[in-house]
Amino acid sequence: MLYAEYELSMVAATGMSATEIGLALSVFLACAVEAVEALTIVLAVGTTRSWSSAMSGVGAAVVTLAVIVAALGPALTSLPIGLLRVVVGGLLLVFGLQWLRKAILRSAGLKALHDEREIFEEEAAAARAAGDGRSGVDGYAFTVSFKGVLLEGLEVAFIVLTFGANQHRIALASAAAAVAVLLVIAAGVAAKAPLARVPENTMKFAVGVMLSSFGMFWGAEGAGASWPGGDAALLAIIPGMLLAANAIAWTVRRTLGLSEAARAATVAAEDGKATVRA
């Protein structure tokens, strides 16, 4: 099937182009991962200190993030498209390489997997040790929630802005982020516990591949290069990046002498969220 036909079939089926679907998927995955981490912090201070103060902190952080997106979004979209693409492409590449490196090191056991249960226990212990401050607004619960949500959210706000501005689809990127946050909150409320079974490392690996691929595509275009096939080149760049990153991860594991059984154990640990250290 020609790319033009493929594109038309995607638009007919979803109302979005393949690039827009990639944009929405990348933002959704990145946001879901960060939301899981923020949820753990909020749950820890909420259950041990004060729910109202923790939720006030969440609200303040969300408003701050919305202001950042609202203020920087129009400024970014007003940049010349070539300059925007080279800057955004470069930033996405720097971010993507960081996400991929960490995901590869985690898959090889060289870096601890995120263990939401362990993080929850640590945060809860710190909250209990911080002393009583429950008369009126609990400053500790407010501050920890605010910082947790703001710091985890900044990277997502950045991805929303860069992806959205480049495609002039900030509303679509924001909607994908909102859906991810709402799903994570709903899952957290249903589980009434930190979401320890979310395969965070696999999701971070996928986000790293997407950020690097889109960064490569937009960065090169912004620098003046023309991809063979135009937008269709993304259909080769994304699987190519996925293949290359998997090959590097496989080489790392092989260099360390990790057998396939050890690899399976790492994957099982990812599923069960046991902490794996080198």
Next chain:
Amino acid sequence: MSRVRGALFGVWEFVVGDDWLSALGVVLALACTALLADVAIPAWWVMPPAIVGLLALSVGRAMR
């Protein structure tokens, strides 16, 4: 002054992270692409091997 320095350090940490060599490599790869494109030489092929190479080097440095 220390607040400004702190803010700049925060931005550096947020954008560049703990591997400034990869960030430098990305800038050089983009500059190389721009130079080739500027003299009308096809330049799309520069980025894929450059990025895969940067990732491999970055992982290699972290393993040491």
